[in-house]
Amino acid sequence: MKMTPLGRTGLEVSALCLGTMTWGSQNTPEEGHAQIDRALERGVNFIDTAEMYPVNPTLKETTGRTEEIIGQWFAKTGRRDEVILATKHSGEGFMNARDGAPISSATIPETVEGSLRRLRTDHIDLYQLHWPNRGSYMFRKNWTFDPSGQSRTETIAHMEDTLEALQRQVDKGNIRHFGLSNESAWGTAQWLRIAEAHGWPRAASIQNEYSLLCRLYDTDLAELSVNEDVGLLAFSPLAAGLLSGKYQGGAMPGTSRMALNSTLGGRITDRVFDAVDAYLQIAARHELNPAEMALAWCLTRPFVCAAIFGATTQEQLDIALNSADLELSDEVLTEIDHAHRAHPMPF
Numbered sequence: 256m257k258m259t260p261l262g263r264t265g266l267e268v269s270a271l272c273l274g275t276m277t278w279g280s281q282n283t284p285e286e287g288h289a290q291i292d293r294a295l296e297r298g299v300n301f302i303d304t305a306e307m308y309p310v311n312p313t314l315k316e317t318t319g320r321t322e323e324i325i326g327q328w329f330a331k332t333g334r335r336d337e338v339i340l341a342t343k344h345s346g347e348g349f350m351n352a353r354d355g356a357p358i359s360s361a362t363i364p365e366t367v368e369g370s371l372r373r374l375r376t377d378h379i380d381l382y383q384l385h386w387p388n389r390g391s392y393m394f395r396k397n398w399t400f401d402p403s404g405q406s407r408t409e410t411i412a413h414m415e416d417t418l419e420a421l422q423r424q425v426d427k428g429n430i431r432h433f434g435l436s437n438e439s440a441w442g443t444a445q446w447l448r449i450a451e452a453h454g455w456p457r458a459a460s461i462q463n464e465y466s467l468l469c470r471l472y473d474t475d476l477a478e479l480s481v482n483e484d485v486g487l488l489a490f491s492p493l494a495a496g497l498l499s500g501k502y503q504g505g506a507m508p509g510t511s512r513m514a515l516n517s518t519l520g521g522r523i524t525d526r527v528f529d530a531v532d533a534y535l536q537i538a539a540r541h542e543l544n545p546a547e548m549a550l551a552w553c554l555t556r557p558f559v560c561a562a563i564f565g566a567t568t569q570e571q572l573d574i575a576l577n578s579a580d581l582e583l584s585d586e587v588l589t590e591i592d593h594a595h596r597a598h599p600m601p602f
Contacts (some may be wrong), residue, residue, distance in 0.1 A: 256298025256579050259560050262459030263484050264402045266434045268339050270554050271579050272301040274565035279320035280309035281567045290572055297576045303563050305343035306370055311515045315351040319373050326375035334589050341381035342370050347388045357388040360420035393437040395521035418455035435464035440475035441576025458485050460560055465489035467534055467549050467565040477558045489553050495519040498549040500535045522602045530598035537590045550578035
């Protein structure tokens, strides 16, 4: 398993990161524990979760359950020191925690303590903000994104307030490093500027959606990542399973995410299945598993720190893990570039 630097933290994380958002809904605790065992056996040392998990569906009564499942594994195995652990503070509007309160110095201490308690650990290696208080163009909002209602003064004041509060958590030993999620180039640049001006925690990573079908990261954020050592933690690198091909031709596996969320979070469009088919054809021509190809492609990108994958079955888990050893030929990469130009941003 290739290891990559996590920003400027000095930590090395596996190029594949085990995602956990289905544990406690689509997966039982026992299945989650088995996934951790298998992933560590295959060289993964990086696990990502969030206080709002599990999803599919997201319910008030299950909020925090995924963290509890991970905490149970730590308590059972005593292997906390083998894992670099990332979790997230939900953003403004998530009504299942703190009645939707925005992230602030007032919410951070209780939220961190809650995660520590559920995770049964004394520290979080990477503490991330799940989405910005001011909103985000992620989650298909890029099509109508309009930042004109933002207040720069309020945003900067929020960032200063938050970073100072995070510094207090670092000083206590509750968190080691800080990361962003669903952020923009401008937002990330401001977090970096303010942190460096005051000596507060510097953003180590950005967790945004990225896949063959969602390449918003390829320009301004890519440049920022490379020049500022803030690597991308790519979530949904299989586009919620679309790139495996399992939904082609109207197929609907009964236990799949699409059976629970018919639009796959807005990813089902008139153009998406033609785009998927283009990548499936490339995989078929080169005798590659399409899911392995899609994940391996993510790992070729110069700004990617790690690709976060999720699995609901052991077979899916092993397919994802196999991608770490797959080296794509120049011919495959060229064909992928041509497919992207023919089918840009299909959702």
